[in-house]
Amino acid sequence: MNINSEKSSKRLAQEQNASEQQIYLDYSATTPCRPEVAKVIYDSYLKCIGNPHSITHQYGWQATDSVESSRKIIGKVINCESKELIFTSGATESNNISIQGIVKSRIENGMDKVHIITTNIEHKATLETFHELDKQDNVETTYIEIEKNGIIDLQKLHDAIKENTILISVGWVNSELGTIQPIKAIGEMCKAKNVFFHVDAAQAVGRIKIDLQEIYVNLMSFSAHKFYGPKGIGALYIKKKTRVSPIVFGGRQEKGIRSGTVPVQLCVGMAKAAELAELERESEWNRMKNLQEKTLNKIMSSLEDIYLNGDSEQRIPHNMNLSFAHIEGEAIMMKLKNYAMSSASACSSTTLQPSYVLEAIGVDEGLIHTSLRIVMGIYTTEEDMDNFANDAIRTVNELREMSPLWEMKKSGVDLKKVKWHSHH
Amino acid sequence: MNINSEKSSKRLAQEQNASEQQIYLDYSATTPCRPEVAKVIYDSYLKCIGNPHSITHQYGWQATDSVESSRKIIGKVINCESKELIFTSGATESNNISIQGIVKSRIENGMDKVHIITTNIEHKATLETFHELDKQDNVETTYIEIEKNGIIDLQKLHDAIKENTILISVGWVNSELGTIQPIKAIGEMCKAKNVFFHVDAAQAVGRIKIDLQEIYVNLMSFSAHKFYGPKGIGALYIKKKTRVSPIVFGGRQEKGIRSGTVPVQLCVGMAKAAELAELERESEWNRMKNLQEKTLNKIMSSLEDIYLNGDSEQRIPHNMNLSFAHIEGEAIMMKLKNYAMSSASACSSTTLQPSYVLEAIGVDEGLIHTSLRIVMGIYTTEEDMDNFANDAIRTVNELREMSPLWEMKKSGVDLKKVKWHSHH
Amino acid sequence: MNRYNEKINEAFRNPKNVGSMDETDDNVGVGFVGSPGCGDVLKIYIKVDDSDRIADVKFKTFGCGSAIASSSVLTEKVMGLTLEEAKKITNKDIADELSLPAIKTHCSVLAEEAITDAIENLISKRLIKKGKE
Amino acid sequence: MNRYNEKINEAFRNPKNVGSMDETDDNVGVGFVGSPGCGDVLKIYIKVDDSDRIADVKFKTFGCGSAIASSSVLTEKVMGLTLEEAKKITNKDIADELSLPAIKTHCSVLAEEAITDAIENLISKRLIKKGKE
Numbered sequence A, B: 001m002n003i004n005s006e007k008s009s010k011r012l013a014q015e016q017n018a019s020e021q022q023i024y025l026d027y028s029a030t031t032p033c034r035p036e037v038a039k040v041i042y043d044s045y046l047k048c049i050g051n052p053h054s055i056t057h058q059y060g061w062q063a064t065d066s067v068e069s070s071r072k073i074i075g076k077v078i079n080c081e082s083k084e085l086i087f088t089s090g091a092t093e094s095n096n097i098s099i100q101g102i103v104k105s106r107i108e109n110g111m112d113k114v115h116i117i118t119t120n121i122e123h124k125a126t127l128e129t130f131h132e133l134d135k136q137d138n139v140e141t142t143y144i145e146i147e148k149n150g151i152i153d154l155q156k157l158h159d160a161i162k163e164n165t166i167l168i169s170v171g172w173v174n175s176e177l178g179t180i181q182p183i184k185a186i187g188e189m190c191k192a193k194n195v196f197f198h199v200d201a202a203q204a205v206g207r208i209k210i211d212l213q214e215i216y217v218n219l220m221s222f223s224a225h226k227f228y229g230p231k232g233i234g235a236l237y238i239k240k241k242t243r244v245s246p247i248v249f250g251g252r253q254e255k256g257i258r259s260g261t262v263p264v265q266l267c268v269g270m271a272k273a274a275e276l277a278e279l280e281r282e283s284e285w286n287r288m289k290n291l292q293e294k295t296l297n298k299i300m301s302s303l304e305d306i307y308l309n310g311d312s313e314q315r316i317p318h319n320m321n322l323s324f325a326h327i328e329g330e331a332i333m334m335k336l337k338n339y340a341m342s343s344a345s346a347c348s349s350t351t352l353q354p355s356y357v358l359e360a361i362g363v364d365e366g367l368i369h370t371s372l373r374i375v376m377g378i379y380t381t382e383e384d385m386d387n388f389a390n391d392a393i394r395t396v397n398e399l400r401e402m403s404p405l406w407e408m409k410k411s412g413v414d415l416k417k418v419k420w421h422s423h424h
Numbered sequence C, D: 001m002n003r004y005n006e007k008i009n010e011a012f013r014n015p016k017n018v019g020s021m022d023e024t025d026d027n028v029g030v031g032f033v034g035s036p037g038c039g040d041v042l043k044i045y046i047k048v049d050d051s052d053r054i055a056d057v058k059f060k061t062f063g064c065g066s067a068i069a070s071s072s073v074l075t076e077k078v079m080g081l082t083l084e085e086a087k088k089i090t091n092k093d094i095a096d097e098l099s100l101p102a103i104k105t106h107c108s109v110l111a112e113e114a115i116t117d118a119i120e121n122l123i124s125k126r127l128i129k130k131g132k133e
């Protein structure tokens, strides 16, 4: 962590104590906008008032300059040409443009029936887009079943590719599990098979290295609010010669792929955030790795029946997705009220559906409800995690004391063999 | 103008002088974000760090509160229930959701062939969406030809409605002409004919009164950067019981109509901007009316052959779309280099196409190239417009001295009868 | 997880009557409902005195905050009631007491089922015992 | 409108040789190209001395900044040339001189057409005159 964010981190920590705010451990849902980023956005609001689409005066030119230099900065971070990047409203839109746009383009070019592939643990922005396309007669979809450790089996993917497969869409870092997919290997397979490859990298920026010259990818989605930038802006990398049809129509901004006034200030903020995130990426990785190990060691050595979901190596250290067998996730969060986290339990969703991701990788139904997703970020301190581990251990013990399942387990009952009386 | 923006206005004016910046007269392209708005956005970045989609901790709840109170404020400004409003990335997206979404919804509900109507002077976000739908076999489109004064003929619209007409889409205030369409009357026609009505109100907020209880409208598009708010956010009013299908898929935010993380800070900024714009609407109208009259009087009384495009009464006074016969728009702007404006001339577009709007209302081809769009806003002072009028008069005279057309006209040649030697 | 009201938070944080009883005791009835796969398991123990009044009650619950709060409220409500009276406790009584959000109604339903199950368990135990005698 | 370079701005702001001439003068040729509908009209006048050298040149232009700048540069370029030399001026000479952006090439094309037209006009005037003599 550099000095700036060290300072900000202290400030955030102080503020949290002062106002009895929770320690934020939900850095995959969103990240706080860095004060430095908020500042450049604010300054740009006051200084740069034009529409980049206005080509007849200096306000428009200034706005264009702001947008283009932002594009360059982001291009540098991920090592692509800036003209291969378009700005969007977020990763949801980027995924939609990629998937709908490739399908549309191929069908407009005369293909009768196209086949597209994704996995069963993707973000809803991918899965729901696939589900929607499923309804079209001329689109066929395959959802690769991800392995128990949260990683794709390359052979399964390879076997799923057909004559008319036009697109494979895979998320780089899974937002729930933190697992990292072998993007380079998939890219090579796509290249050999002549299939377009879309990567949802929303959870990747600032966490793992992204070098677009070292991997073969046609489209890659980004979202600024996942790396301490503003909400409401994302980007889409479109490799040269990859044709996508737009899904929204209007003033033909962003090469005609994404109509709508380009939000200058958000571009500036996104660029600043990308730059800073990349600067701290490696040191943060090491810091996170250390915090993760300490935290897991502490918890695992004090408590039985704790399971880490997702591969323990092929993952970002920022994420610990844990199942605390025999006690329910929402209850854990309610007891751990000084920490802001999320859970895959049904009770912590608005729809009362448990996480489809844990289910997809075959986590035992009962364990899904006991899971917590703890995601650390640049403002997470060692002290935070020491406290968290201690509080978590106490909480788990307390709740297990109240849990009939724990009692049964302790008395030797095999829970798998119990006949449950359930009305669901 | 209230005291706050009086201050900001002075500051802007000072800054413009200090840095030899141009006087901004392009308030239809975009508006500067008000310092007050930039400030609430900045504050929110520091204070409100969560994702409204996170329902398991206080950061998410705070974010939800920010978004919902913003929605309420905007609902109040336009007099609708806040739950009838969804946030989008701008008016382009709002128009697309409205038009594509209604068509999609009706076709999904079993309609074989739908008919939709718009006008030939709409913003590209409407026209291009219509053009795209045109390609579908099951969609039929009609573009009503707008009258010479820039206003729709209600009879023509009435006659265009067919059995299978499902949607009429009309912009309230035209961005080039400033003309105001009779939305109330069209709404009544739609109600009687049982046709959905979409209104693009991007240019209306803060300029004319919007009271959704007084008009019948099913869908209405807004864009914050058109009323001194941030770029990258808009809203869509969807009247209760109006069913639209989403066009982008993902986390089902905003009632499932608009997936993607809701940009909390932009919502807060949009609400603040809407509130302030509405507060000053009437006084600004009067001030603009006065400035417009003075400016037009000055110019028209000093120069021959100046034409105001668009009706002189049914228009917002902020906009003066003028044709300066016999001299070309870009050249005028280059001479009037202290003012930032736009022109319908081909030379001031990236595509070398002259304005389709002026063409649509039958402005003479030659005159289109001579037009300037001068749009005033809250930071425009009387002094600005005095100077502008004087500078414009001098410039026009200078350029006419150089114009072969002016010379011919002066010597009595009827330009309409000249045989032009043109290679285009 | 919802933004719970203080009643739920309080009942969750300081639950009453957590614990278990000797299931082999003739005067103890056990209610056991729910499943881990659905995210809630409730186990409730009642012990009656000679006049069939609930003299003691304990619960253990695997479940969310509302499930634990509902369990606690249930035990408070039935304590001291006769079995007949206890049978009349409905999920609505519990939901109302806690002002449960609609989406959490199933937690109170489960609590009602648990007490019903416990009473039935006690009665059937007695029938079996009588049969044996 | 583009962000023009300073050469274009300067030529636009201080154009050389603006004006017109007596079209009935036998030594004056007039070039007249473009149309208002296309956004550019160029009128160029050349006057030759006894040795067929361009002794004076004037222009009037309806058009954008580049059109006016191109007109001005054209007049400067042809001043003092013989008609044969002037015929060799191409649009590229003008575009290069101003570093015109590609999208504005048509302005230099129009300037070339205008001078060509003016020379033709002068020559045909003479032929007609000769025919009359």
Ligand SMILES: Cc1ncc(COP(=O)(O)O)c(C=O)c1O
Pocket: A028, A029, A089, A090, A091, A092, A093, A123, A125, A171, A173, A174, A175, A200, A201, A202, A203, A223, A224, A225, A234, B259, B260, B261
């Ligand atoms: C992997 C992944 N893809 C897409 C998204 C959607 O991003 P946004 O909310 O910016 O549209 C998210 C975050 O919600 C994500 O984690």
Ligand SMILES: Cc1ncc(COP(=O)(O)O)c(C=O)c1O
Pocket: A259, A260, A261, B028, B029, B089, B090, B091, B092, B093, B123, B125, B171, B173, B174, B175, B200, B201, B202, B203, B223, B224, B225, B234
């Ligand atoms: C009438 C009208 N509709 C739609 C738009 C598009 O708005 P946005 O750029 O916010 O998408 C604009 C402005 O460009 C407009 O003036």
